[in-house]
Each structure stands twice: as C-alpha cells, then as structure tokens.
Amino acid sequence: MTRVTDIKSSQEFSELLLANGRTLLVIHFYASWAPQCGQMDKVLEELTQEQPQAHFARLEAEALPEISQKYGISAVPSILFFKSGQELERLDGADAAQLTHRVARLISVPAPSGTSSQVGPAVSQLGPEELNARLKKLIDSAPCMLFMKGTPQEPRCGFSRQIIDILNKHGVRFGSFDILMDESVRQGLKTYSKWPTYPQVYVNGEMIGGLDIVKEMAESGELSEVCPKGEKLEDRLQALINKAPVMLFMKGTAQGPKCGFSRTTIDILNETGVTYETFDILQDEEVRQGLKTYSKWPTYPQLYVKGELIGGLDIIKELKESEELSEVLNAKN
Structure with a gap:
C-alpha cells in the first residue's frame, strides 16, 4: 500500500x-x-x-x-x-x-524542462545581477567565510573535512555555506570567483583560495595572521546565554520571527510581560550549530533563564498551560 x-x-x-x-x-x-x-x-x-x-x-x-x-x-x-x-x-x-x-x-501540469537530472534543491531563476548580489551578501556574511560541501559538523567530501580541521586547529572563527543545498550558489560562485572547485575560503570579502592554498598558509604561519581569531566557542556561548536573565535563541528577531515556532514563542513571552532578549541563530551558523551540542537540545527556539536551559516551544507551552511560566521566567533572585 x-x-x-x-x-x-x-x-x-x-x-x-x-x-x-x-x-x-x-x-x-x-x-x-x-x-x-x-x-x-x-x-x-x-x-x-x-x-x-x-x-x-x-x-x-x-x-x-x-x-x-x-x-x-x-x-x-x-x-x-x-x-x-x-x-x-x-x-x-x-x-x-x-x-x-x-x-x-x-498532476497534469507539464514538468519544468531541463531539470530532471538535477541533484538537490532547484536552481533559482535569478538574473546575473541578482545572483551576484546574493553571492556577495553570502561572502560578506562573516569575516571568514567558507563555501563547502556539507557543514562543519558533517563535511560531505574529504577536501571540506580537511579544511575544517585546519581552520579549527588554528582557532579561526568562520561562517560556512553548504553549496550542496543550493545549485545556483554552487555554479554561480565558480564564475563569480573564477575558481572552479570547492571548498573556497573568503576573508573580508576577498577570495583566499581552496584547500591547497589554505594548507600553504597554515604551514607558513600566514593563516593565523590573515584569518580572524575567535574566542572559544564554549566561552562565547556561555557569554551569550548569560547576556540577559531571560534569553531566547530563535530564528529571526522579536519584531520579525522567521519561523512559526519562534513566532509562537514570542507571542507567549509577550503575554507574560517579562523582559527578555533574543539572539537570531540564522545570522550566526557557529552559534546555531554549536548551541545544539552545548545544550544537548537539537532544535530551536531555546529559552534560558539565569543561564539555565528551560527548553523549547513544547515545554514553554506546557509551563504556560500549568500557569508555571511566569514563576519560572521571574526566578531571577
């Protein structure tokens, strides 16, 4: 069946x-x-x-x-x-x-032509200028930006895995983009950068190169000079979690949530009248992935009170229904 x-x-x-x-x-x-x-x-x-x-x-x-x-x-x-x-x-x-x-x-609508062999998400129909603008925005989204196959936690080719190891070894703080998730970026960036292979590393918007060049820079000591150093991820996450007594890690902002789960959470928090701060995990892939491991909580949003994880939307809704939420949120003393 x-x-x-x-x-x-x-x-x-x-x-x-x-x-x-x-x-x-x-x-x-x-x-x-x-x-x-x-x-x-x-x-x-x-x-x-x-x-x-x-x-x-x-x-x-x-x-x-x-x-x-x-x-x-x-x-x-x-x-x-x-x-x-x-x-x-x-x-x-x-x-x-x-x-x-x-x-x-x-069912009876003809299939779009020329895409039946495509692997992964569909190629977006952006014009050259729009695509270049999108590529530049992605490149500039972090001081050090890595375009790779897979994610830092799950590289999907040996070259990407090697470059992740090198960047981590040298304490480089970097953002990343999985080119397997967007064929328009995957193909367009080759032309934009005039570099035909992946991974590709950019620093302050400028193309550095691929694995071979990053290896050479690591061996010569130049990599540590060129790439931005990051504080330890655990220390950074602790600082963010303790930034406010009530801290919400979500998709988007309190004024503009970017998923239904985050929107519902914001609505519930606003009903309580409690003061809280938010962090948009869509703007920082390092935090987005790292906090899942740090908190041992695989989804977002995540709510913290005085540095302690309360949970996600399901738990927040349960606390609201049991009338315990306000008490938990105001446990600041």
Whole structure:
C-alpha cells in the first residue's frame, strides 16, 4: 500500500527530489505539536490512495531547519508541490479542499524542462545581477567565510573535512555555506570567483583560495595572521546565554520571527510581560550549530533563564498551560 514518505535528512530530501523526476511530489512541512498538521496528514494519507500517480511526503520543519529556511517555511502546515526538482506552488495553512484540488490539477501540469537530472534543491531563476548580489551578501556574511560541501559538523567530501580541521586547529572563527543545498550558489560562485572547485575560503570579502592554498598558509604561519581569531566557542556561548536573565535563541528577531515556532514563542513571552532578549541563530551558523551540542537540545527556539536551559516551544507551552511560566521566567533572585 502506498504511504506518505517521512523525510529524515537533507540527503533524503535531495534524493527524493531527484528520484521523482516529472512525477508530482507533494511535501508537507509539519510540526508534531500542531493539531492542524495532524489533520493535513490524514488528508495526505487519503490522497495516496486517490492519486497514486503522485508521491506524498512529509518533513518536520524544525528538525531540518536548513531546508525550511531555504524554502521560506515560516508557519505550519505548509505544503510544497514539486516536479523535476522545481517548486511549482505552495499551500500555507490547513485547507484540505484546496490541497485536494491542487493535487488533481498539478498532476497534469507539464514538468519544468531541463531539470530532471538535477541533484538537490532547484536552481533559482535569478538574473546575473541578482545572483551576484546574493553571492556577495553570502561572502560578506562573516569575516571568514567558507563555501563547502556539507557543514562543519558533517563535511560531505574529504577536501571540506580537511579544511575544517585546519581552520579549527588554528582557532579561526568562520561562517560556512553548504553549496550542496543550493545549485545556483554552487555554479554561480565558480564564475563569480573564477575558481572552479570547492571548498573556497573568503576573508573580508576577498577570495583566499581552496584547500591547497589554505594548507600553504597554515604551514607558513600566514593563516593565523590573515584569518580572524575567535574566542572559544564554549566561552562565547556561555557569554551569550548569560547576556540577559531571560534569553531566547530563535530564528529571526522579536519584531520579525522567521519561523512559526519562534513566532509562537514570542507571542507567549509577550503575554507574560517579562523582559527578555533574543539572539537570531540564522545570522550566526557557529552559534546555531554549536548551541545544539552545548545544550544537548537539537532544535530551536531555546529559552534560558539565569543561564539555565528551560527548553523549547513544547515545554514553554506546557509551563504556560500549568500557569508555571511566569514563576519560572521571574526566578531571577
């Protein structure tokens, strides 16, 4: 019997986009705590029987934040429709009738041409000037910026793994971008930098080079002089956590949350009237990844009171429902 596929990793997501080719692929971005997502899951299960020519899958938005961020998932449920690796349409909110209607209509829509062999997310349709502007913004997003295959925690090629080891050994503080998650960046940066391979390292917006050059600079001592040094990550995380009595690590800001989970958390905190500060983990990949290990808490948002982890949205909601939240937030003495 056909079933809804559960996507558990970025690799599974990329493989699913590739494997389905011109078949309509319907992906439900959901949250386990949201009852409306459970309702949409039931609709998808029914559609697997009614529309066997389509493929249905679901992805927990908070568990795979890199994918949710790329596709602009700011609330759940959100349902995206793909063919040949390209997003055709999206449906935000729990609308069973509209979902059923769109599946029936999009099954017969021709697949976009020229993308059936693409691996990973679709190539964005940016013009040359727009793409160059985006590349420059990415390059300038950290004093030392590494474009690599995979992440610092999970490099996906030997060259990327080696360069991570070198940068860490020399205490270099750097940001990173996984070029496997965005084909437009992967191809466009080769032309932009006139450098055909990865990884690529930039310092203060200027191209330094790839693995061979970084190795040479490390051996000569030049790497430590050129690249910005960072304080120990653990010390930096402790300082951030203790920056305010109530500290929230989230996606976006209190004025502009960038995911539904963060937005709900902000709404709850605002209801209590407590004073708090926030940190946008989308602006700092080192903090985003490092805090997961430091706190042993794999998702965001994360709430801390007097330097102690309270938890994420589920726990915050439980504390609110039990009327313990205000007491916990005001435990500053």
